[in-house]
Amino acid sequence: MTWVSFTNAANWLQDLNALPHVQEIELISCDLGTFPRSLSHVNFTSLTTLDLRGNYINSTIPDWVFNITSLEFLYLGGNDLHGFFPDSVTKLTSLKALDLSGSVFQDGFMQVTHISNLCKLQILCLSSLSGSFPDWLGNIKNLKSLDLSSNSLCGSVPASIEDDLANLSSLKSLDISYNSIYLNKSDDWIPPFQLNGLYMGFCQILPKPHFPKWLRTQPTLDELYLSNAGIKEAFPNWLPSGLRYLYLSDNKITESLHLSHNNLSGQIPHCLKSCTELATLDLGHNNFIGNIPTWIGESLLYLKTLSLRSNAFTDMWLFIKGSELEYTTRQLSMDTLIDLSNNYLSGNIPEELAALNFLNHLNLSYNNLSGRIPNGNQLQTFTDSSIYAGNPNLCGPPLTKNCTLNIAKAGEEEQNEDSSKSRMETLWLYTSITLGFIIGFWAICGSLLLQQTWRTSYFRAIDNMFDKLYVMMVVTVAKYKRKL
Incomplete structure (x- = not known):
């Protein structure tokens, strides 16, 4: 009821x-x-x-x-x-x-x-x-799901309790998020259970906040929540090893990966490409660098929320497969969010972005984008100028900055660049001809001057050639006279 x-x-x-x-x-x-x-x-x-x-x-x-x-x-x-x-x-x-x-x-x-x-x-x-941490948990031998989240648990967990926890061999889901726990055996955080779900978000695991290496031994891991866990190392390629998907949503409805507010570094790991049913990917507020990989749009076809804000990406890419990708009615009805703010993205916004017809939220603020904002039916509905804030070289609606002066300036710069390029090509042509003549001349004449045997052979070959030409000419003239 x-x-x-x-x-x-x-x-x-x-x-x-x-x-x-x-x-x-x-x-x-x-x-x-x-x-x-x-x-x-x-x-x-x-x-x-x-x-x-x-x-x-x-x-x-x-x-x-x-x-x-x-x-x-x-x-x-x-x-x-x-x-x-x-x-x-x-x-x-x-x-x-x-x-x-x-x-x-x-x-x-x-x-x-x-x-x-x-x-x-x-x-x-x-x-x-x-x-404090309950010291009787290890005595519940058949425990499969343990939720100790949001308990303000803090301080050191006694080593005896860690040993007791190791007895929970049947544990499949562990949630100790929103705590601040100090583990004595801190190398790998907690004992290696065969987990289906691990929730440690907003849980400062001290003193070595890294990905526990025993995660690679969890072949049945379905749920992983590590946001604000204080991790300070590069994202390990082995983390999803043996996994087909990562399920990290609190409501257990959509397949989500939340690793925001850590200090993850390096490039976005290629191993996430196999998580083809991800609906939410939140890697914001980390230190990822390089280009945003194209496989995010090519492989993660169910992705509807993408947050990569506050990283150090430098290149913008077209993340949707365009006409090759057929969207169902269900996908078109989804709220789709793309957040690429606070990176170092440079270059124009791709024209193809304006062709997207399923985008509900877009944030490109605080990058280094330039040029005219593309025109498109859906992009014109995004009238909030804060979407493009922090990109001083962008112009066009919904911004008040006019693109006419920018286009003229860009044309002048392009003309100057072409003229400079032409001068460089001409200079390089004449330089190449001069160098070729000098090298060819001294390759032949220098060798004749330095080697007497080469000179003798060279001039003897010249004399023989002239003798043969002379004989051929005399014989030809004699034949011609007899015919007359």
Whole structure:
């Protein structure tokens, strides 16, 4: 009954408790407001799922919840639960998933006794809490998904806890984003689990903020979120090794890669070319250099959001395959964003850019672009001059700068350049002729002057040639006289 208002339903729990065979209760965002403090008798003998997320419940968790021993899925996140961390949760020995995110427990993560009783627990979400790193996580052997994001976890993680975490051999998804964690074994951040998802965005991993090399051993990695992780090395070509796609979107709908606000350097790695279903590519605020690769437009055909702002790219390219690329109705309906601002792009804006018919947002500000802004049906709809701000040599609408003077100046510069080029070509021609004559003359005459045997042979050959010519001429004249 998600999104059904229970504001005036004071006895909702008692009414549901009268249904002994109910198996699932899902009351997400129903404005429950509070937890009934007690039940005379817990009648939920068949209940496996209790989902009360997003109800602004401002109370402690009542004990009767932990008496429903048949529970397998308990979702209480997105409320205002408080009190102490519920040690009684260990009574729910059938529990497979537990979500307590957004609660405000005193003393944060307290020591939970008998946590090993939760031997079937696979999903644990404790995001948006606070406190020190929980030292009992390593005892949940079958854990597959662990969410400790947005907990303000900071300081050093004890080496014993790191060893315990290494026991989580079944872990597939780990989210410790929005924290500041210091790992004692900091060479590779965390133990090498076989992960499907890794979220470490806005999480300053100290003291060696680099890509953990064990990522190449994660053949099933599906989700990777590393924005603002403080990485200070070149993007490794092995990062997507063994991967077909990278899924990094928080909403898990589109395939996205977010590596913004790091210190990544070098060129955009060619290995990303294989991520053909990327819809969002955010590499902004790094130190990438060189040309923007053409394969971004040729291979990433589903790309609808591209952010490369605040890097050091120097060349602009036509990133769409043009008439060779057929866009479906679905693709044409997408909001498409291209952000190339704050780079060092130089040269004119390609005329083909004006032919794009699916672009919703464009940002070319603060580069070194020049010339007339291309005319096109869609580009003319971008009337915000800030799109082209920081390019003093651009002209034409929507900018107020007139291109006439620039064109005349450019024509004069081009004429001067052609004249200078012609003079250089003439000078080079005469220089080549002179050098050729000098080299040819001394190659022959110099050798005759220096070598006596060569001179003798040369002049003897000349004499022989003249003798033969003389004989041939005399014989020819004699034959001609006899015929007369």
